[in-house]
Amino acid sequence: ETGVTQSPTHLIKTRGQQVTLRCSSQSGHNTVSWYQQALGQGPQFIFQYYREEENGRGNFPPRFSGLQFPNYSSELNVNALELDDSALYLCASSFAGVVGGYTFGSGTRLTVV
Amino acid sequence: AQSVTQPDIHITVSEGASLELRCNYSYGATPYLFWYVQSPGQGLQLLLKYFSGDTLVQGIKGFEAEFKRSQSSFNLRKPSVHWSDAAEYFCAVGAKDGGSQGNLIFGKGTKLSVKP
Numbered sequence: 001e002t003g004v005t006q007s008p009t010h011l012i013k014t015r016g017q018q019v020t021l022r023c024s025s026q027s028g029h030n031t032v033s034w035y036q037q038a039l040g041q042g043p044q045f046i047f048q049y050y051r052e053e054e055n056g057r058g059n060f061p062p063r064f065s066g067l068q069f070p071n072y073s074s075e076l077n078v079n080a081l082e083l084d085d086s087a088l089y090l091c092a093s094s095f096a097g098v099v100g101g102y103t104f105g106s107g108t109r110l111t112v113v
Numbered sequence: 114a115q116s117v118t119q120p121d122i123h124i125t126v127s128e129g130a131s132l133e134l135r136c137n138y139s140y141g142a143t144p145y146l147f148w149y150v151q152s153p154g155q156g157l158q159l160l161l162k163y164f165s166g167d168t169l170v171q172g173i174k175g176f177e178a179e180f181k182r183s184q185s186s187f188n189l190r191k192p193s194v195h196w197s198d199a200a201e202y203f204c205a206v207g208a209k210d211g212g213s214q215g216n217l218i219f220g221k222g223t224k225l226s227v228k229p
Contacts, residue, residue: 004156031214041217042156042203044118056213090156097214098145098207101163104157 006091012111015070018079021108022089025072031055032074033079034066035090037107043090049074050097066107071109086112115140115208120219126194127228134189134223136204145207146187146218148178152200160202163187174198200226 005024013019025032032052035043045058049068063079072093078085088109091100118137126132138144143210145164157180161172178189186202201222209215 029135033216035217035219037219040221042205043217045216045218048214048216050214056210056216068185082162092157094214098209098216101147101159102217103159104149106154106156109154 004091004103005107006108008108010109013081015081015112019080021076021089023045023074025093026103029095030072030091031094032068033092034076037088039089081112083112117204117218117220119204119223121223123224125226128196129193132191133195134202136187137185138206140206147205148189149203150200177222179193194227196227199225
């Protein structure tokens with residue numbers, strides 16, 4: 001098992017810019033989810049993809065968007081960055097969604113200045 | 114609304130002492146329950162999970178948790194804490210509606226410090 005890998009590990013962007021974060025799911029996993037973890041908080045669910053289609057979404061605006069590719073890797077895109085978007089972004093993958101349990105990556109630390 | 118409450122923001126215990134971290138959840142159906150641990154600057158590692166069956170579940174690193182439906186609780190315990198257990202601990206409930214694969218709703222976490 002290779003686990004869940006995320007890139008980059010750290011990123012600094014300017015307010016108003018756009019950013020793309022990447023995630024490689026654990027081998028055999030067909031569901032990928034993205035979470036935002038602000039400093040001192042628990043992770044918040046952004047959205048989820050299953051077999052390349054969005055399969056659930058949390059309370060995040062449309063400027064947060066994503067993709068899942070045929071090899072089950074995934075991207076999180078954030079447009080028009082705001083200062084409050086500064087957070088740790090976690091990717092998690094699973095074979096059978098919440099029933100199978102999610103494996104998390106180490107995250108991308110995004111700082112918006 | 115589905116939610117998870119971890120009443121203790123920060124707990125300090127002495128090495129070798131026992132530990133209990135509290136978790137209460139609000140969820141309409143039978144919940145899927147999880148405990149994760151996060152070391153500084155790291156992602157989340159699954160300690161244990163409860164789906165059904167025996168209400169006392171064993172996890173990795175000597176942790177266990179007990180599901181109590183009547184109290185809507187899923188408290189995490191360890192009989193003897195090691196210095197390496199210092200980290201942040203998150204309780205989560207799995208929310209699964211209709212055809213979705215389900216997502217996790219997390220508490221705000223409990224930071225554990227261990228005194229030598």
